[in-house]
Amino acid sequence: MTQSVVFDLAKLRRSCTQCSLQTLCLPAGIDQHDLAQLDAIVHRRRPLARGQRLFRIGAPMEALHVVHDGAFKTVALSDEGGEQIVGFHLAGELMGLDALGEGQHRCEAEALVPSIVCEVPLDALDEVCRAVPGLQTQLLRVIGRSIGRDQDHLAMLARRQSQERIAMFLHGLSERYRQLGRSPIEFNLPMSREDIARYLGLVIETVSRSFTRLQDDGLIKVRGRQLRILDLPALETLAHGPSDPAPTPVRSGVA
Amino acid sequence: MTQSVVFDLAKLRRSCTQCSLQTLCLPAGIDQHDLAQLDAIVHRRRPLARGQRLFRIGAPMEALHVVHDGAFKTVALSDEGGEQIVGFHLAGELMGLDALGEGQHRCEAEALVPSIVCEVPLDALDEVCRAVPGLQTQLLRVIGRSIGRDQDHLAMLARRQSQERIAMFLHGLSERYRQLGRSPIEFNLPMSREDIARYLGLVIETVSRSFTRLQDDGLIKVRGRQLRILDLPALETLAHGPSDPAPTPVRSGVA
């Protein structure tokens, strides 16, 4: 399997059976025969250009959207036009699950870079899950991962120090890229500083300053959207670490 | 496990077919016959006392947990013993969905008041979903609602002003109680100030001060955990309103 990222239609056609996201996407753990059934209902779309929207707020939910390649942001418009970034979505990740509740999208999804998405029509899903043993379980697993990322997001927002939020954010991105088989220490940020700010509940200036400071401290090297992590352990320590530095010195093992 | 349930067993037995949560819980929209199949696998548990934990971090996920009655908090322990409240869960709401991802709980669920939970064993779920048409869809709907609440939580944390966070929090609670058929303007907070603080990314003193101020402004009346909302519209305005007053006057179609 070559990892050449070329827009080879024939390759895309091969669909789930040979998709590089097998372990992340729905088909994982499903045998070849059943996979064919799934293939039959998965729609594949051609790339969306940067800035294009996959769905809008209020639109009825018609399918599960999986990022096949690229990156998206999902944005909720809090009244008054204030935009809150609900999530960033890389390859293998689901988008717009919030719409499962009422059937209408609560956020809009916009491509941050040229991207490709796969779609599983909702109306077919019920039927196919019944036909394909294990698919239901796998679906729940992917949904669970999505929820897990939402909780990571919560954890970031719960941090007081902007420095820590940024560190968690970068560390989380690093981890996700690593799981995709890409470099966890050097990658391009697909989103703007503005997006990061809205994702982390900060203003753009604070994001910028935090980047600068992390760079001055030798943890990272940033130039525009190019990011290189120089000291991943330190970044992780900063991310998960010093929220309660001194308060509880005697508190390791069991109470 | 012997089932020595001491209270109104008969009432609990009626299970899904007569459960007051029908429209919120899994069975909604499923006919009587199929409901019986679901009933067969849903476990009902005796009440948990306040402070009791339903599951702990790291424990394997064995079932979907639905609050039948009472209230829970789910808590994630960020290293160093720092606790982050991931969510509050009232009747009809799911808990611990984050564990769907890796099969292990990432947070622990603790009863805030005496509570009862229903459980749907995960291993049986796949099978039953295949047997009961529509159940899969309904399951996804309930999960979607849960994700929706997580996003509401995000929205709170994204707010800058503590006042606004508290307002959103109270308004959200009010809304959830209303949907349960309870008074939306007068209820008891099942959680402590500490819990609220950790849920909203604030310190306890700030929560306390915000309550006081909301009371001074005539929006609410608080006494300990007793809450009465005096001006719901004003509370809603404060919640969804003044985050970006003027900034983006020109913002509609495509750029």
Add this chain to the structure above:
DNA sequence: CGTGTGATTGAGATGGGTCAACCTCAGTGG
């Protein structure tokens, strides 16, 4: 009637918001 936990209130310190200037760079057109 003490005791302890949870909640409130006060006074001072600080991190990040706000406002504003400036920088960087790619695209454009003279």
Add this chain to the structure above:
DNA sequence: CCACTGAGGTTGACCCATCTCAATCACACG
């Protein structure tokens, strides 16, 4: 070739909301 332009990003100075530290209060319970 270079000046112009505009969007995205950085930096600086100031201010205020929240955090921190600490005292006090409220109330349930033994």
